[in-house]
Amino acid sequence: MKIGVLALQGAFIEHIRMFESLGVQTVEIRKLADFTEDLDGIVFPGGESTVMGKLLHELELMEPVKQALQKGLPAFGTCAGLILMAKKFVDSKFLHFQVLDVVVRRHGFGRQLGSFSAEHEFVGIGTYPMVFIRGPYITEVGQGVEVLAKIDDKIVAVRQGNLLGAAFHPELTDDTRVHEYFLKMVEEALR
Amino acid sequence: MTERYGFNKNLAQMLKGGVIMDVSTPEQAKIAEAAGACAVMALERIPADIRAAGGVSRMSDPAMIKGIQQTVSIPIMAKVRIGHFVEAQILQAIEIDYIDESEVLSPADDVYHIDKTQFDVPFVCGAQNLGEALRRIQEGASMIRTKGEPGTGDVVQAVRHMRAIQSEIRMLTSKSKDELYDAAKKLAVPYELVQYVAENGKLPVVNFSAGGVATPADAALMMQLGAQGVFVGSGIFKSGDPAKRAAAIVQAVTNFKDAKLIAAISEDLGEAMVGINEDEIQVLMAERGK
Numbered sequence: 001m002k003i004g005v006l007a008l009q010g011a012f013i014e015h016i017r018m019f020e021s022l023g024v025q026t027v028e029i030r031k032l033a034d035f036t037e038d039l040d041g042i043v044f045p046g047g048e049s050t051v052m053g054k055l056l057h058e059l060e061l062m063e064p065v066k067q068a069l070q071k072g073l074p075a076f077g078t079c080a081g082l083i084l085m086a087k088k089f090v091d092s093k094f095l096h097f098q099v100l101d102v103v104v105r106r107h108g109f110g111r112q113l114g115s116f117s118a119e120h121e122f123v124g125i126g127t128y129p130m131v132f133i134r135g136p137y138i139t140e141v142g143q144g145v146e147v148l149a150k151i152d153d154k155i156v157a158v159r160q161g162n163l164l165g166a167a168f169h170p171e172l173t174d175d176t177r178v179h180e181y182f183l184k185m186v187e188e189a190l191r
Numbered sequence: 192m193t194e195r196y197g198f199n200k201n202l203a204q205m206l207k208g209g210v211i212m213d214v215s216t217p218e219q220a221k222i223a224e225a226a227g228a229c230a231v232m233a234l235e236r237i238p239a240d241i242r243a244a245g246g247v248s249r250m251s252d253p254a255m256i257k258g259i260q261q262t263v264s265i266p267i268m269a270k271v272r273i274g275h276f277v278e279a280q281i282l283q284a285i286e287i288d289y290i291d292e293s294e295v296l297s298p299a300d301d302v303y304h305i306d307k308t309q310f311d312v313p314f315v316c317g318a319q320n321l322g323e324a325l326r327r328i329q330e331g332a333s334m335i336r337t338k339g340e341p342g343t344g345d346v347v348q349a350v351r352h353m354r355a356i357q358s359e360i361r362m363l364t365s366k367s368k369d370e371l372y373d374a375a376k377k378l379a380v381p382y383e384l385v386q387y388v389a390e391n392g393k394l395p396v397v398n399f400s401a402g403g404v405a406t407p408a409d410a411a412l413m414m415q416l417g418a419q420g421v422f423v424g425s426g427i428f429k430s431g432d433p434a435k436r437a438a439a440i441v442q443a444v445t446n447f448k449d450a451k452l453i454a455a456i457s458e459d460l461g462e463a464m465v466g467i468n469e470d471e472i473q474v475l476m477a478e479r480g481k
Binding site: 007008009010011012013014030031046047048050051054055058059079080092106107110111112113115116117131133134169172 | 264266
C-alpha cells in the first residue's frame, strides 16, 4: 500500500509520521511527476487552502487529481484538506476539487483565539480528541454523504464513498484511529 | 505547557512550507493572498521604508489592521515593539492571529521581552542564534524566525542566523548529559529546553527565516538551509512586479530543491528591490533584543 500526501504547504509531515507509525509507505506530492498511477490513496493536509489551491493550478495537479478522485481514488482531507474537496462554501469565492457534496463555513469557529480541542463521538471509532485550529465546519450535506461527527449542530467529519473529510486535525494528536479508518477505506477500494 | 500554547504551536505548524508577506494596505493583502501567501503581516510601513524614514516606529493603527482582517481569510499577523506588552494587549483585543514581537520596530524595553505566557494569542519572535531562540520560547513564543536584517534585500544575515541556529542544534545533539548542563548555562536557558533540542535535533517550535529575502532563489536557499517557511517583508512590494514575484517565491518555497522549476519561475520577474549591503546601513535591527 502506498499513500500520497499532498506536500505543497502546511502540516503534511505530521500526516506522514502518522502513517509511518502505522507501517504504511507514503510519498510526498510536490509536483505532477510525484502523482503516479500506483498511489492507493491521497491525503490533503491542514494548512492554507488558498495556497494549496493556487499551487495545485500552477503545478498542473488540479485536473489530474480531481479526475482520480472522481474515478474513486480514496482521499482523506483534514481542515484545509476538507476545504479543497468541498463543493460549496457559505463564505468563499475560492473553489478547488469540488467533489465532496457539502457546504463548508471556513473558519467557522473563528480566528486563532477560537482554536480549541474537545472529545466527541466519531461514528465507528468512539470518542476521539478533536483539535480545531482556525477550523471550519460543515453546514449542509448532500445525498450519500454520511455524517461521522458533530459538535452540537455543526458537522465536523463526513464520508462520501471514497472521500473522508474532517474539519479537525487527527494528525496533531497521537491517536491514529482516524488514519486507520482511512486505511480501511483504502483496503476496501483495493479489494 | 497550557493547552492554548499547544494550539498556538499548532497554528505555526499549519503555516509551514509557506510564505508570510508584509502588507500595508487591504489591496496589498489581496494581492498577497491571491499570490499564495499563507499569512500576511499587517504593518503601516514595510521595513525598507522604516529604515528610510528613521525615527521611532511603533505598532500599526488598529483600524488599518482591522481593514486587512476584513479583506482576506488567511491568518493576520502584526508587530509590536520588543517589551511593549500593552501594544500586545491591544492586538489581542482585536483578535489578531499572531503577534510578532519585532526588532523591526523601535524597542520599548531594552532589558525585558514581553512575558508571552500571559497571552492567549500566539507570538513569533526573532533570533540570531540558538540562545536567543530558546530564551524567546521560554518566555512563551510559539514560533521563531531568524532575524536576518529587515528592509535590506541582503540575504547574508538571514543565512548567518539560520546557519548559526542549525549548527548549534547539531552540536547539542552530540553532547553528553553533563555537557548539556554546561551548554544550558552558556546559552542562558533552562536545561529542559536544551535537553529537548539535544534529543530531537530541532527547536520545540516551528522556525521560519526572515530579513533580507528578495528573490525565489533566496527563499529556496533559506529552505535548503533548514527554514520551515519564509517571511518576505520589503522584497515583494518594493519590487517591480509584486504579484508575479510573490507567486514565484511561493512556488520556490514549495519546490525548494527543484532547480529547474526555480529557474523557470525566476525568469522575467522585473526589478528586484534595490537593497542595501549590510556595511552600508546605519541601524542593525538584528542587534535589538537578545
